[in-house]
Amino acid sequence: MIRYRNIHKSFDIPVLEGVDLEVETGEMFALFGPSGTGKSVLLKTTLALVIPDRGDVEIDGLSVYYGGPKTLEQVRRKIGFVFQHAALFDSLNVFDNVAMGLPEAELARMPRRDVARRVWDALETVNLEPREILAKIPSELSGGMKKRVGIARAVVGRPEILLWDEPTTGLDPINSAAVERLIKRLSTELEVTSLLVTHDVEGGLSMCDRVAMLYAGSLRFCGTPDEFRNSPDHVVQAFVDRAAAEAALDMALV
């Protein structure tokens, strides 16, 4: 379970002003919100990649900010993070990039063959042909391929929780459907908790158990997809309508 408690964070201006959110174990949860509202910042506070000014995050009862370095290490091992722009290591090839997803200690004592097997499997789950790309470096990959290697790196360590920062943005419809299937499969088969930030509102609503909307520094809405669609809140309504219009436009363009 992920529990955000009263998260505050400002950079030059306040971004998060008291966010409270709970995501249950095994749940698929989508977080929506206009661009620049701090969705990525909130996700990053989960792993102390961004340190909030106030508040705490609890992962299965472990306090990220009051538990000390050992707890943080433990938390980071539990969680896989899919970055918005893949964030692959430029100087490493695809194999080493994905292998970095295995915990350091495990990687050190695992036989090379087992590492290779894990990397291979991870790449196959994201629809990449391992043979073709293992030796490539990130600058030789397309944006969509990078994104999928980033997902492979996040899942190879078999995390209990996955944080997805716009996993389908920038992917073609086939691959974005494949990623959606992967998220679903991980959460149903392996009980992985998924917290998903996405601009694909329709996709998020159809796939997730619950959704929330971040707006002007705090959660404007939190509930089931049906409640979201029928929310009387005009801000939520406007957001749903615009998302529907954008989706229609996308359909027309494809």
Place this chain on the structure above:
Amino acid sequence: MAVPIFSPVVGWFARLGRAYRLTLEHSGALGLLVWHTIVATVRLRVRFRDVVTQMHIMGIQSLPIVFVTASLAGIVTSQQGGYQLISASPRYVLGTLVVQSIVLELGPLLTAIVLVGRIGARITAELGTMVVSEQIDAFESLGRDPVAILAAPRIIAGIITMPLLVAFADVVGIWAGMLMANFDAEIGPETFLYGARLFWHSWDLFYGLSKAVVFGFVIPVISVHMGFRTRGGAEGVGLQTTQAVMFMILTILILDAMFPPLMLQ
């Protein structure tokens, strides 16, 4: 809204306050970086291979440019010294002058300035790019320590490599100066070296190499620190790199000026 009539004064104080805060912020972050590096090193979390790679980049790959810089420094010192000293002093004094200038001042300082451009700028740009493309976040999310992986190898390599490079620069500079003296002022190697030995203290070499160690520490520390603080895309990386170069050059010049009162009494 500030009261308009006071605004220049208020603005001045605001700027002062901001500069003060920024200085504190930088010092704090630099101190933390150094502390983390020491901790990572003591706990043996720094990979030897990474240090060797960095030493290769900083050391071996810098040899050509250091060679050129040092020989020019030797040649110029020798020529100017020959010009100024002609007929006024014993001829062997030129040897003293060249060797002392190179070992005490020019060797360490010029090598450091060259390394700021060649290594410092590179480190800031490299790490800055990793910050803005979230690679540093990715390291941390995977339980890796960016200081142990990225900062420490560069800082350790700098401390080890710089004195070696400066020793190389000293040898090259003195050799070039001696050739020039022979060629230009017709002072032979024996006379030149006699002058060099006459006023030689081993302390001078220690002094020059101490500078090298300090500069070899300062360059990677500042460039790593500035790299980690990069914000805002490709433009941010460019801006940060320029600022890092200014920061490093100023620090080196200031430290260089602090050496004589501290160590040459």
